[in-house]
Amino acid sequence: MRHVISVLVENEAGVLSRVVGLFSARGFNIETLTVAPVGDGETSRITLVTRGEDSIIEQILKQLNKLVPVIQVADLTEGAHVERELMLVKVATDRDTRAEVLRIADIFRSRVVDATPTSFMIEVTGDSSKLDACLALLTPLGVTEMVRTGLVALSRGDKGMVTKSSH
């Protein structure tokens, strides 16, 4: 089962390597990982996507909690939540394909963020399956380069992790 896990950590040197080191040392896998400071900058929020049986996920959550600079851990897949990912795709174009690329971009409500006579760069946001679908249509037209941010997510509703510093 795929799980989206949010980890609120102290924004200090080495904290990311503690989290990543935990996954490699214990043989847990990471599909995607994003991290950036949040709130007043004293904390960072990590979103990671992993897969495993329930017992493995339980261990992952406990082991993350055990790391000293980890403030809070949540498995967002336990409840309703919103997932978003951003992708930049560069597509090589010729006279025949230019219009098609723009049409596809339009269907996925994505934007052209750079253009040359022979290429477009398209920015797509959405959940991962939307990005996959968009990419599947663009690939035959000639994708030369692409990058994805990995997933970020928040639980729905008015409750959530505290991002304010309590120092």
Add this chain to the structure above:
Amino acid sequence: MKMTGAQIVIQTLVDLGVDTLFGYPGGTVLYIYDELYKNKHRIHHYLTRHEQGAVHAADGYARVTGRVGVAIVTSGPGATNAVTGLATAHMDSIPLLCISGQVPAALIGNDAFQEADTVGITRSCTKHNFLVRDVNDLARVLREAHFIARSGRPGPVLVDIPKDITVAQTEYVYSSAEPKIRSYKPTLSGHVGQIRRGAKMLQQSKRPVLYVGGGTVLSDASEELFKLQEGLNFPLTNTLMGLGSFPAADSRFIGMLGMHGTYEANMAVSNCDLLVAIGSRFDDRVTGKLSVFAPHATIMHIDVDPTSISKNVKVDLPIVGDVKHVLAQFNDLVHAPGFKSGLQDMGPWWEQINEWRKRECLRFNQGSDVIEPQYVIQCLHQVTKGEAIVATDVGQHQMWAAQFYGFQKPRRWLTSGGLGTMGYGLPAGMGAQVAKPDAQVVVITGEGSIQMNIQEFATCLQYNWPVKVIILNNGYLGMVRQWQEFFYERRYAESDMHVTPDFVRLAEAYGALGLMCDQVDQVIPTLERGLSHPGTVIMDFRVNREANVYPMVPAGAGLNEMILI
């Protein structure tokens, strides 16, 4: 008051109640050593002969006292030499503070002389570690490190201090308050509802076993455990790390469990209907094949570390909390009026256990020619009245010590259970001797293991530590040889260790007393003579070369599939 970083290190340690350090100097810690020189009257530094020895000594000190052991090493090779000691303490949850020097902050990352990424290297073998980047953080970091080391599930914490930080100056502000770390809040008390449910389980069980591990020793919960047993009278087994938490001579003690556990303990676990794990962690050396481990049992697990619960074995009733607290909570219920009458009749279960006991699984035959290693341990028990502090190395001798010494009290048994570090015994024994100068400290070792940190004899002599070293000399890396005998058709690949120094002359070279014994009737006299000598002693017992540790659960087999003698 304005102080340098080096002064702050000393002052903070003193304010934390630290009066003993084990260490080894070098370039990046020279300012700290200079302050140690000036503060000899408040803080004692013991110079080992290797950084691994320093960390193991701090570890032995911690195991005996329950306080945080402190070691100090220099950067680069000093820190890498400390790694085995840290990993050993980490696996056994021993509270340690290791201070390491680091190259000046401006040089970090430049492949400077004696630079190592100490924080990176030790990340996975410490509970936590810090690199101090600002002298204003130094006192706080040291206090937090000390606090993290001793609280929750204890463990080693390393503080890496760049040399320039030790000369930089700042205001030192005294504080005795417990550090507050918002992301670190260990659980002390157990959940009341869970404990009530647990008490009910105790009453419903017809075939219970208490499976008690090192967490019980670490949280100083022996009294609570004994009191619990006054209400329950359940069969109790110890893990290797739990030995001494309950008196071995008590009739309710059924021996150690696991790979070299007793037949009765392993059979009881295999047939119980309730397994109460107390400060133990279902290590693979304990459980054997998981699919047949305690197959009929409901499992209750008390542990301060939530990650230990349901890690290897699915637990039915988890109770997260400090063992001492949780057992006290249980005692309130178990000793309440009416509880005892609700317990099941244990008669048939004890009858069954006594049947298993009749196999006498630890039996051995001491003939008149060759000394059996088990016999030496039995004699040691007799001569020391079971009251010595025993440190061991790793191998057959370690298992025989565990099986035959009979520990009556906690914090007298020092062994590397989790990592299995050969070379642990002698330095750990030194730390124990520092902690208890008047206690009889005995190191039980093999001719292989002792050579891994043999340099520490010089330390013993420097400080006149009366540590007694007993070598069960079988001329083999015996545990390796045993596996080769059982599972590799007696192909003894590189496990022959009959070429050793002459230990008697070696002892003399160091200035210690050396004794050799190869006669059965000389075992007791040799022990008596060695143990009563006021200084450091090496006793070289030439024992049966091919004796094996029985019983044994082969790796991957179930606890009920033991090889018996």
